[in-house]
Each structure stands twice: as C-alpha cells, then as structure tokens.
Amino acid sequence: MSVAIAEDVVAEIQSLKKQLGATILAHYYQEGEIQELADITGDSLKLAREATKVESPVIVFCGVHFMAETAKMLNPSKKVLLPDMKAGCSLSDSCPADKLHRYQEMLRENGHKFQTVTYINSSAAVKALSDWVVTSGNAEEIIRRVPSEYEILFVPDRHLGRYLSEVTGRQMILWNGSCMVHEIFSVQDLLKLKKQMPAGKTLAHPECPANILEHADFIGGTEAMIKYVGSFKEPVDFLVATEANMMWQLQSRFAQHRYHPVPGITCACNKCPHMALNTLEKLRDCMLHQSPEIIWQPEFDQARKVLEKSLLNPAPAVKHPAGD
Numbered sequence: 001m002s003v004a005i006a007e008d009v010v011a012e013i014q015s016l017k018k019q020l021g022a023t024i025l026a027h028y029y030q031e032g033e034i035q036e037l038a039d040i041t042g043d044s045l046k047l048a049r050e051a052t053k054v055e056s057p058v059i060v061f062c063g064v065h066f067m068a069e070t071a072k073m074l075n076p077s078k079k080v081l082l083p084d085m086k087a088g089c090s091l092s093d094s095c096p097a098d099k100l101h102r103y104q105e106m107l108r109e110n111g112h113k114f115q116t117v118t119y120i121n122s123s124a125a126v127k128a129l130s131d132w133v134v135t136s137g138n139a140e141e142i143i144r145r146v147p148s149e150y151e152i153l154f155v156p157d158r159h160l161g162r163y164l165s166e167v168t169g170r171q172m173i174l175w176n177g178s179c180m181v182h183e184i185f186s187v188q189d190l191l192k193l194k195k196q197m198p199a200g201k202t203l204a205h206p207e208c209p210a211n212i213l214e215h216a217d218f219i220g221g222t223e224a225m226i227k228y229v230g231s232f233k234e235p236v237d238f239l240v241a242t243e244a245n246m247m248w249q250l251q252s253r254f255a256q257h258r259y260h261p262v263p264g265i266t267c268a269c270n271k272c273p274h275m276a277l278n279t280l281e282k283l284r285d286c287m288l289h290q291s292p293e294i295i296w297q298p299e300f301d302q303a304r305k306v307l308e309k310s311l312l313n314p315a316p317a318v319k320h321p322a323g324d
C-alpha cells in the first residue's frame with residue numbers, strides 16, 4: 001500500500017471510530033501501524049482487564065480470535081469486532097475441546113485428582129472445561145493458588161508449562177501443544193548473535209523451548225519485557241526472542257536501545273501469520289460494516305466464570321520474578 005493510500009485508510013479509521021464510538025485494542029504482536037492507531041495496546045492480560053473498563057459501545061479487537069472472544073465474554077453487552085475472523089492461533093488449535101474432555105475423563109478414571117490450568121491462548125470451549133485461565137503475566141500467581149493436594153493439568157503450551165513447573169516447583173501433566181512462532185527460534189543463531197554482542201541482553205518469552213530460555217538474561221511475558229527494558233537507561237543491545245512486532249513497541253518506548261530479532265530456523269522475521277491477517281484495510285472494513293462480530297456462544301457462560309475468577313480477582317500479592 002502506498003503512503004498516500006495508507007494515510008487515507010488511517011483517516012477513514014479515525015473518522016469511523018468517532019462515528020461508532022469505538023475503542024480499538026491492539027496486541028503487541030500487531031503491525032506497528034495498527035498499534036499506533038490503537039487506544040490501548042497490551043499483552044493478553046492487560047487487554048482482557050482493560051476491555052472490562054471500556055465505556056464505548058463497540059470494541060474493535062486487533063489480535064487473534066481467542067483474544068476477541070475473551071473481550072466479549074468479559075463484556076457481554078458490547079459489540080466486539082475482529083478485523084479478520086480467520087485470525088486464529090496454532091497454540092489454541094493444538095487443544096480441541098473434545099480431545100481435552102476425553103483426556104480429563106481418562107485421568108479421572110485412572111484416579112487422578114487434578115485441576116486444569118489453561119493458558120489464555122485457547123478456545124472458549126476449552127476455557128469452559130478449566131478450573132483456571134492464566135496468561136504469561138499471572139500464571140505463577142494462579143499456580144500458587146491451586147491447593148497442593150491437586151495435581152495440575154496444564155494446557156495447551158508444553159513449553160510454558162515446563163517453565164512454570166520449574167519456577168513454582170509444582171509437578172504438572174503437560175498438554176503437548178506449542179506456538180508456531182516461539183517454537184522455531186534458532187539456538188545456533190542466538191549463540192552467534194551473543195558472540196557478536198557479548199554485552200547484549202537476551203529477552204525470551206516463556207513460550208520458547210528450554211534450549212532458548214537457558215540462554216536468556218530475562219524470561220517473561222511482553223509486559224514484563226517492557227518493564228525490564230525500561231530499567232536500562234544507557235543504550236543496550238537487546239536480542240529479542242518473541243514475535244517480531246514486539247520490537248516496534250519497545251523501540252517506540254525506549255528508542256535509546258538497539259533491538260535485534262533472534263532468527264527462526266525457517267523464517268528470519270518471526271512474525272505471527274495469524275496476527276498478520278489483521279490489516280489496516282480490514283480494520284477499516286470491519287468498522288464500516290460492523291462485521292465480523294464475535295457472537296455469544298453457549299460455552300461462553302461457563303468460560304466467563306472461569307475468566308472472571310482467574311483474571312479479575314487477583315490473589316494478595318506474591319513474588320513472581322519472571323512474568324507480569
């Protein structure tokens with residue numbers, strides 16, 4: 001898209017936003033041009049919480065399907081629009097609700113007494129089968145709230161689950177899912193970058209496998225990364241192992257530093273193809289047509305209860321060094 005056309009589309013979006021009385025929420029993994037237009041940017045936890053404070057009748061959610069679904073569940077009376085209904089998530093897809101239900105039944109039949117702790121990157125139907133929903137920002141806190149007499153079935157991200165099991169000391173039964181973006185960072189390329197920049201600091205998202213996390217100076221979700229980077233006043237080279245658009249957010253907040261993406265094995269940019277389905281034109285069109293819209297589904301009733309208990313009623317503060 002040429003600069004002039006992009007400027008026109010941005011002007012149309014701003015005018016539609018006023019007409020509709022809409023609030024635009026954008027995840028840090030959206031393109032910078034979309035983040036720039038948003039009223040609120042954030043990680044899954046921040047956006048879910050912020051969505052409950054929105055006063056406007058329409059929420060336009062620039063993120064993937066499970067995020068828009070979460071915003072709807074927490075705001076049943078609002079119209080929630082998603083620029084592209086096909087913006088899914090490989091991690092969410094790795095745990096279909098019927099398969100999880102069968103697995104839970106099998107565990108119960110075999111005498112396991114467990115609670116299901118589910119990463120927010122999952123469908124509403126999966127959340128409805130869960131005891132808790134966590135994000136990378138509050139997972140440690142929630143896991144510490146699960147009574148010790150219960151085993152923990154952690155779904156769907158096996159890497160995040162393994163990491164959380166290590167930091168909390170809780171044994172977990174791990175679902176075998178993963179994120180297609182965070183799973184493919186190349187250890188060899190990371191080590192090469194570290195050699196070129198020995199004073200550099202490596203940031204890694206806990207959705208990355210252990211072989212990346214073991215070389216990280218900092219492990220945490222995207223909000224925690226922002227706090228960590230913000231604590232450095234002098235210029236630093238940061239090697240970033242998370243979705244590449246996160247660097248736009250870091251660059252715009254802390255321009256004194258340099259940011260280097262850790263390359264993937266198969267792709268040098270590490271952009272999420274699902275997030276990338278949302279474009280400026282689709283953002284404009286969804287406001288123009290007030291569609292696609294997230295429509296209330298029967299499973300939302302139970303999923304909403306689990307979400308509210310997990311995300312909106314934080315326990316008294318506990319120390320959790322990595323996440324936010």
Ligand code: SF4
Nearest residue numbers: 089090091179181272
């Ligand atoms: S980055 Fe990974 S976890 Fe996030 S939406 Fe894309 S596929 Fe899903």
